[in-house]
Amino acid sequence: MKKMIRALTLRNPSSSRQGYLRGFTLIEILIVIAIIAILALAIIPNYVGFDVDARIVTTKSNLSVVRNRISLYRAKEGAYPESLGDFLTKTYSDAGVQKPYLKKLPAELITDKSGNDSFQDQLSSQPFSNTGGWIYLKDKADVVINYDKPLDKSWGDYAGEKPSEW
Secondary structure, three states: OHHHHHHHOOOOOOOOOOOOOOOOOHHHHHHHHHHHHHHHHHHHHHHOOHHHHHHHHHHHHHHHHHHHHHHHHHHHHOOOOOOHHHHHHOEEEEOOEEEEOOOOOOOEOOOOOOOEOOEEEEOOOOOOOOOOOEEEEOOOOEEEEOOOOOOOHHHHHHOOOOHHHO
8 A cells, every 4th residue: 555655646756865846946947037038128129119109100190181181171162161170060062972071080199198189279370288189270271289399209219309390
């Protein structure tokens, strides 16, 4: 019976010390952790900044969409909109179907990561409130981002640019 119980216990037969289970030593675990840390340090910097680029590109694309729709408004109506509010509520006929020029303003992602679709109408001579969102410059019939300060170094390649000048 004793032989049978000994046979059932977990032992490393190659170990000179009977009765000890073989496992990872502290040194082996530390080496694996060091290798993982080195790989992480090599890989992570490649992904830092992608969110900044995505936010800039998306906002510039959204700005382009709004400007294109204002140009369509001008072509269909013969004049630029008096305000963005009028622009958002007005429709045009396309093959007999009434369509809005723009259902809603797209998000501006520079001042708020979750998106800011607020807007205000003003003249180009008025100062910016720098609260984010969009400004419709009535005298220029143009839409700009409501942020007139240079971007800081956290914006990478875009540091120093003023979103209001895009």
